[in-house]
Amino acid sequence: MRKLINVFFVAAGLLLTANVANAQQKLGHLSSDEIYANMPEAKAAQATLETLAKTKQAEIDKMIAEYQVKYKAAQDKEKTLSEANKEVVGKELQIAGQEIQDLGKRIEDARTKATTDVQTKQGELFPPINQKLATAMSAVAKEKGLAYVFDTSVSQGFNSLVYFDGGEDITAAVKTKLGISNTPAATKPATTPAKKN
Template sequence: MRKLINVFFVAAGLLFTANMASAQQKLGHINSEEVFANLPEAKTAQTTLETLGKQKQADIDAMIKEYQSKMAAAEAKQKTLSEANKETVGKELQAAGQELQDLEKRITDARTKASQDIGTKQGELFQPIQAKVATAISAVAKEKGLAYVFDIANGQGGNNLVFWDGGDDITASVKTKLGITATAAKPAAPKK
């Protein structure tokens, strides 16, 4: 009788394990680049970032132009250096050199600040958009009963998925959930 009970438990365990192994979880994939390419908020955010970048670059270019003009003036002043005006021109050149160093530091600081400002603005603009897309992806995945969704966009770390065969492409459903109706050219599909 004891052997029969042991055999029963072993058989029940094997049956339970076999049932768990055969229950497959559904997988899906999405091309986030396609979603963002068609999302009006993302286009607006990108335009805002480009405008900010151009403004910052114009400010830096103006400072560079000022630096170049002051450098040319200092070089011209140095050509007038003679034994007779050595003391006067020498002091002027020294002051110009200090001014050029200060301007060079301001340019470097402006570049650093511009980079930080653009990074901060990018976070401010894209964080809510990414949260909105993530919410839509979660909703579609739950509606379709998906356990995992992989991003097949090339820009996401050089393709997060090495191989996929089939699965549910939820890109269109997520775009619909976000109210996107325009269709842009699809990015290239990953190689299988």
């Protein structure tokens, strides 16, 4: 019986120790939106993507302008159609219609290619930036002894955050680790999500 009581007290002590250890796990949070808004590599990558998108859009706009000119010319040609020139003008309209149709297809193909090119470039530019951020977040979390770090960014839809009330905001420390200025960005969320009960 005495052994049973001793085993009970040892088990209760271990359970109490485990509960105390679990209660002392530290939580932290950061705003990846704020970090990205101040990270030079992310700014440069975003500028590169915007330049590429503008270049592609300018090419498409030029094709659209050409399409509109040809379409207007075909409409004007159609107004000159009469019984006397029916065969000649009809043939010219048929050729113009085919050119307009081909140009419309080229515009759609250019839009698809532009989207693919921008997505491909994004896939080239952002993984190294994401890896650098992940490494910095991991290093800061280890330095601060944090068990969990949550992202409170609006762009993440708070979907990595179930409950937030306090905790240690390590956004500034991660920015320092990355060598970024610690001035707050305008992307910081205005409110925190409601507490879950």
